[in-house]
Amino acid sequence: MNLLLAEVARATQRLADAGVPSPRFDAEELAAYVHDVKRGELHNVRDGDFDARYWEVISRREAREPLQHITGRAFFRYLELQVGPGVFVPRPETESVVGWAIDALRDMDVAEPMVVDLCTGSGAIALALAQEVPRSRVHAVELSDDAYAWARRNIDASPDTSRIELIQGDATRAFEDRPELSGQFDLVISNPPYIPLTEWEYVAPEARDHDPEMALFSGEDGLHTIRGIERVAARLLRPGGVVVVEHADTQGGVVPWIFREEAGWTDAADHRDLNNRPRFATARRAVL
Template structure:
């Protein structure tokens, strides 16, 4: 049998040869998963069991082929909570934690102890589940259309023991919005990549569902349609919170302003990019 250090070096070299810039990180995640050890290289001379070696080699080959690490592992962390992921669902990203922070701060800053929240384009459920865990008295609904993503959403609600209502529906349909009225907060990380960005996607990102990425020609199609539709579901004084792509903040802000939203505030993500916006439905904006 091969030792941990020997197998690690061999697989890391194979990933590096395939052009993976994060080979060491990826292999550490794979070793931790397969060996059930958070520090697998603390025992470098320990022999790797035959079945674990076979699994590590197979997962390394999948990574070399360009399959996302998160899909290979089958689970990824978001805001400290575990989420099952795989083909057909968007991978939770750290940037989106900024959006969750926005909602939590809105609730705490406005005395919303039991807010009614709808997460649109919920995907894996990382936003909805996290909000329910962080705001236990909140009434949270997660809306998702994809038949591929819905099983992950349901699984993650169960995994995290979160009392989240799941709505299998189209966020762009009037009937869906009408069924979720009296909301304090609408939150969404909708598809926002432009046509050019879709054409230029890295091969690895192409493994993720197109419907969760493609925002139309300029990437703003969902914002233009969601904003006037879902403002009707918001209470007077309620909030809408969006994530968007780099450089889209001015246009997203304009869409919100054109629809009568006020107190439009932007937030930067951990990389310093303006990534999210919060806006309030004015008292007069009841249409």
């Protein structure tokens, strides 16, 4: 075993002792980051090239600073995004939400589907949809100044930037000043804040201490923003258009009921992620 791999093993144990959820992966990813190689190439780093800065970044991760803040990058589906303080780090579970949305758009008989991504954060969802549904036109909405700046950076670096409009504003009042867009969209998607304020102490340190509160918490029951998104989606979607909203796994029995038949919704349902946990709800705008 070369020196770097031996140090990765030591770092893995340190991260595990600190409660880091994926200690081996993080130890290897940080080693690759510091030594500017891919994870699969760590065994090629010569002993004389070992960089002691590795222990600096391990100490930061040991203190539960997010891996993505240390490396400055986050991977989401086929994207590599720039992230850091002030923006929510995209999570793997959201990839299932986007996958459902992509399938829904592909099933529509629409040449250039119109999409709204509410609470876009880093722009992960908007960029994934633009990349994987090549003729789509995506409107991304973000309120936070800091998150908006990260989204702007990621969208400007994308080859699909011309098909994404980034707007700074409140997701629960999106496009109120543009009535011509009402009833024009095929899909509304959101990974909104959904953690109840009462659960602050139970949130993982990486999120609680580093993700912006605006992206995490939403009222006493965690559903305040989702209720606002329901009203916005009802206004923006065409008949037959669909909405998909991520939520906590404890909210699976509640969120579909927000999209009520008497409010013009049909087919409200909940969906499970790859870990078989309730993760997102969908509904279709009724066709009258």
